[in-house]
Amino acid sequence: MSLNIRNIVLFAAYFLALAMVARFQSPTLAMTILNMGLISAIMALGVNMQWGYAGLFNVGIMGFTAVGGLAVVLVSMPPVPDAVRAGAFGTALGLMIGAATIFAAIILWRRMAPGRLRLAALFAVLIAGWLANRYFFVPAVNAIEAVNPALEGNLGGLGLPVLLSWPVGAVFAAGAAWLVGKVSLGLRSDYLAIATLGISEIIVAILKNEAWLARGVKNVSGLPRPVSTPLELRQEDWVISLAESLGRPVTEVSALLAQGAYAGLFLIVLGALLWLSEKALNSPWGRMMRAIRDNETAARAMGKDVTRRHLNIFVLGSAVCGLAGAMMVTLDSQLNPGTYEPLRFTFLIWVMVIVGGSGNNWGAVLGGLLIWFLWVQVEPAGRWLMDVATIWLGEDSDLRAHLMNNAAHMRLLTMGLALLLFLRFSPRGLIPER
Amino acid sequence: MDLLNALVTTLNFVIIPAVTYGSQLALGALGVTLIYGILRFSNFAHGDTMAFGTMATILTTWTLQAGGIGLGIFPTALLALPVGIAATVIWVLATDRLVYRFYRGQRVKPVVMVMVSLGVMFVTNGFVRLIIGPGDRRFDDGARFIFSAGEFREWSGLAEGLALRSTQALTVVLAILVMIALFWFLNRTRTGKSMRAYSDNEDLALLSGISPERVVMVTWLIAGALATVAGVLYGLDKGFRPFTYFQLLLPIFASAIVGGLGNPMGAIAGGYLIAFAEMTITYNWRRVLNHLLEQDLPPGVAIQLLSVDYKFAVSFGLLVLVLVIRPTGIFRGKSV
Structure with missing residues (x-):
């Protein structure tokens, strides 16, 4: 960021507003807003990579954050041994048969000569694969879901440290993005938007309905935390003495400290991402991306593989969204698929990017913080x-x-209205691209 | 093999609902495809335009019902429909004047227009929720059935019933009338021809003296009307809820793309194709098979390719298939 006064004032104004909230509403509310704001800033950073660097329109942010959230459950929850014994093998086998069927169908379609025989063979493979999948998958899933349904009824996770789930969430989202990007990039720009809209609906539907995976709409709560809970902090001597010296109740101080620890973690991630994105944007790679965005034909004439570069950046940006999704679930310490709503998780992020300044990483961060503040x-x-x-x-x-x-x-x-007004009168946003 | 009962079951649970749903999708996709053909962007606000039109119609229906005015066996909403269309047309023309026209003048990239339509979607959605709330609204009245399952069973003596709800019949009849009117307009009238000319080749159309603003205005007019009719029919059939209308966006886009974006005939074919695919894939065929095999399958066996919760996956799957195999759609839409 060029250290100009305007940008500093904008960030200062945000923190001043936050301080006002702490003073006149409550300090815990201010911390909650800050934490979610930091996560929103990371999501906005991811979307900014896609839109700001490359002009790709992703309307499926919700799906990528949701799949990131799923990673937290799968990585950090303790496994449910009974359920694993009852159905892990059948589920895995069923899923593998499903994947193999699709793969076989594709190979068949490519290798065989067009004609009735090909169509018949295709249908035969698909139906056989489907029957085999059902044969193993359904009983296994039923067995898993029957294991202690009030509390578990899912496979559980690997029981690994929760922080490990953040990069895993990013990888999950990257996988989903690769799938969508592979199909729809290189075609008209709107197709990507529609395809991402579709994949995000499907991801959320899977989260809601596949109870064996993460309990579906029954939610997973009590996810492990990377930092101490307020309850633990309340017992610590130094917290009690700190509260005394500040003259505030211990409960409030311990809650603030717990949230502050999250804020610290988030700040580290945000800082690292910001540093990396700035480096990337100012590298030859970043210049190439912007060149492609501004004139695809010229970039293609220079020998750049536009579709491939688009796929790169699309996967990268979605991975960042997945990371943010995993962080959000960690902060809430629960996965609640019912709350994933496109207006909140996709379109609000777009408002952040546009208002903050597309193409500028600092702009996206400011947009994320500011719009979340206003949303609340x-x-x-x-x-x-x-x-x-x-x-x-x-x-x-x-x-x-x-x-x-x-x-x-x-x-x-x-x-x-904010989105429309900014698009019209200040399309470069609060902190414009340099 | 009990063919007759199997057939009746299929008709009752798959074909009639699919034709109804297909008509609703086709009307929605026609609006999307027209906007795409003339204004050259995918209008993400279309689902919420449908919600807006339905809201206006519902409010008018309530006023009429409060005044004791009705249509007897037909739903009162039919009487309120013109008011709903008028309100929607005013709304979309206002958004065009205030929002889209500026970007048209700038000749921005299509993706920017899509972004703008996202903003319009957001505003429309907020407005609809503000006025009517996010909850479920039912506004169908009049006769519920043309014939009910019980009546059919008595009449035919079959084990399976067949019901035809009046909203289903109304949907199909009204949709066909609207489609005929639309094609007559596009193919026979001067304005319609100028629209097609503009869609085919903008520069040539401008050269021959076609006024672009007029074409755009007529397009919004038709799209607004189509969206309202589609929305009201869907609402009569399945109930109105703003969020559902937003979610309809995916099957509607899939219909338009599968048929070929910018091609009205394709939009209709796509709508029915998506609806039939969705119904056949998410329907549990157990009952039909029971009749065909003349024995009951073991309990717990579901002959269902996908659960109903994944109906969006069907639209998405077809969309992906078409994008991979033939990106211009079945009927060769405009461009890739």
């Missing part, structure tokens, strides 16, 4: 505004009650 704070503000705007209808008006009830949706409207 606009709701009470919207309620208040609606209250003032409808006061003339009278206290007992039905219309007023109805509008007040729906006032929470004001923030969708506000965010959409």
Whole structure:
């Protein structure tokens, strides 16, 4: 970042606003906003790689963050031995048969001469594969889900340290992105958008319905934490003495410390990513990406494989989103597939990137922090505004009650307007690309 | 082998629902494909435009119902539909004037237009939720069935019932009427021809004196009307919920792309194709097989390729197949 006054003022304004929240609302709220803001900033960073560096339009951010969240469960939860014994083999076999079927079908389609025979062979392979898959998969899944369904009913994870799940989440998201990118990149730019929309819906559907994997809509809670819980901190002598010297209750101080530890972890990740992205953006690779974005034909004429480079950056950006998704689940210490909603997890991130400044990493970070702050704070503000705007209808008006009830949706409207206004009047965002 | 009962079961649980759903998708995909053909971008706000039109229709329906006005056996929503269409047309024309026109003038890349449509989607979605709330709304009234399963069983003496809900019949009839009107308009009228000319070759159309702003306006008008009709029919059939309409975006896009983006005939074919694929793949064929084999399959055996929860996977799978094998779609849409 060029150390210009404007950017420093913008970041300072954000932290000032956060300090105001801490002072007038509550310090814990401020910390919660900061933590989620940092995660949003990382997501925005990932999307900025795709959109800002390469002009790729990803509408499936929700899916990539969700699959990152799944990694946390699969890596860090302790395994469920009974369930593993009951069905791990059958599930794995079923999945492998499924994959082999698809692979065989593709080979068949490529190798055989077009005609009726090929079609018949294709159907035969698909049906046989499907039957074999069902034969092993269904009983295994039922067996797993029958194991202590109130608490478990899934395979559990590997019981490894939770921090390890962050890079794994990134790898998961990268895999999903590779699949989508391979199919839809190189075609019209809108196709990628539609394909990502599809994959994200499917990923969330899998998370919701495959209970053997991560308990589906029954949620996994109590995920291991990388830092001490407030409850543990409360017992520590130094925390008690710190609280005394500050003159604040121990519960509040310990909660703040626990959240502060998360904020520290997130800051390290964000800092590392930011440093890497800045390095990448200013390297020959970054210049090539921008050249491709600005003029594909010229870049192609220079011998650049545009589709391949697009696939690179798309996978990379999605991996960052997956990482952020894993971090978010770790922060919440639960995976709750029902909460993955595209408006919140895909389109809000887009608002962050556009408002912050697409093509500029610092802009994306600022956008993430700022928009998350507004997202949290606009709701009470919207309620208040609606209250003032409808006061003339009278206290007992039905219309007023109805509008007040729906006032929470004001923030969708506000965010959409912010997106449109920025696109129109300040398309380069708060911190423009240099 | 009990062919008759198997056939009736298939008709009742697969074919009739698929034709209904296909008609709704086809109407939605027609709107998307028209916008794509003329304005050259994928309109992500289309699902929420449908929600907007349905909301306007529902509000009018409620007003009419409160005033005691109805259509007897037909749903009151039919009477409210023109009002809904008018409101939606005003809304989309306003978004065009305030938002899209600026970018058209700038001749931005299509992907920027898609981004802008995302903003419009966000605003429309927020507006709809603000006015009518995010919950489920049912607004169908009038006769529920043309004939019910019980009546059919009594009439035919078969073990299986066949029901035809009035909303299903209404959907198909209205959709066919709208499609005929649309094709007559595109092929026979001067404005329709100028739209097709503009879609085929913009420069040539401009040279021959076709006013682009007029073409664009007519396109939004038709797209708004189509979106409202599709939305209202879907809502009558399955109930209205803003989020569901947003999710319809995927099957609608899949229909338009599978058929060939920019090609109206393709949109219709794509809509029915997606609907039939979704129904046949997510339906549990156990009952049909029971009739065909004349013995009950062991309990717990589901003859279902995918559970209903994965119906989006069907749209997505077909979309991927078409993108891999033939990216221009079945009917050769505009460009890759």
